[in-house]
């Protein structure tokens with residue numbers, strides 16, 4: 001994809017929300033624990049694919065217009081690996097939000113905590129991936145926008161800046177839509193935006209030493225080698241909106257579904273065909 005920027009632009013602060021996820025393409029027999037939760041130790045941890053595209057969107061704007069790119073992740077200290085990758089690719093500042101109070105957060109609590117952190121960074125634009133490959137809900141980006149009262153533009157595949165506005169190209173399934181949106185705004189980005197640029201060799205040498213205090217015996221490094229470490233309290237979260245306390249979602253049961261050839265059936269793409277499928281699904285309590 002070729003990206004272009006028209007009109008006046010300059011000095012934007014973009015915050016990119018990035019998540020470390022288990023590589024669900026490498027699922028093996030021991031990927032799930034007996035209690036139905038993910039066995040994270042059995043799967044390599046990677047930079048969520050569409051968050052890489054989101055970072056590329058922010059870096060492209062910085063390249064064309066100047067400004068600053070901050071990346072933030074909410075997760076365990078190990079998630080600093082993807083923060084370092086982002087710094088090596090061109091991000092200016094990195095933040096790890098890590099806190100036992102965030103454990104067990106569903107999308108409502110996750111988006112609340114992240115929105116509080118993003119608010120404290122005062123961005124012009126926020127970029128998220130369209131969805132994370134583990135939770136797969138695609139809810140977190142739009143929920144952050146709602147909490148910040150920012151416009152939310154989903155399925156971004158190109159962006160041009162024009163002063164206090166962004167012109168976003170998005171895929172709406174049946175075609176392409178262009179939206180002119182006033183900043184601040186949040187965008188969720190798909191793989192169609194294009195690959196994250198390669199790491200820069202000089203930045204690799206520099207940022208391989210970047211650390212959060214939690215990785216460095218509690219001591220914060222100086223200058224741009226410092227990965228900022230935040231807690232829920234640091235960003236002004238109310239405790240009862242974080243973690244299990246702030247998560248109304250209940251997972252009753254997780255089942256591993258293996259589809260066989262006979263489980264597929266073609267349905268006529270007509271009102272009659274779809275109507276009979278819906279009736280069947282309601283009758284066997286799959287929906288409804």
Ligand SMILES: Cc1cc2nc3c(=O)[nH]c(=O)nc-3n(C[C@H](O)[C@H](O)[C@H](O)COP(=O)(O)OP(=O)(O)OC[C@H]3O[C@@H](n4cnc5c(N)ncnc54)[C@H](O)[C@@H]3O)c2cc1C
Pocket residue numbers: 017018019048050051054072073074075103104105106107108110111114127128129130131132133134135136137138139140141247249250251
């Ligand atoms: C009851 C319940 C308990 C849970 N407990 C835990 C738990 O203890 N530990 C755990 O790890 N997960 C837990 N989860 C999963 C967790 O809630 C989701 O993974 C998380 O809310 C993000 O949702 P998602 O993966 O669907 O993200 P999506 O909505 O698909 O993500 C969209 C985009 O939002 C951004 N984003 C999402 N999450 C983060 C993040 N953490 N940091 C930065 N950016 C992000 C990224 O840009 C991402 O591409 C739990 C879920 C439920 C329902």
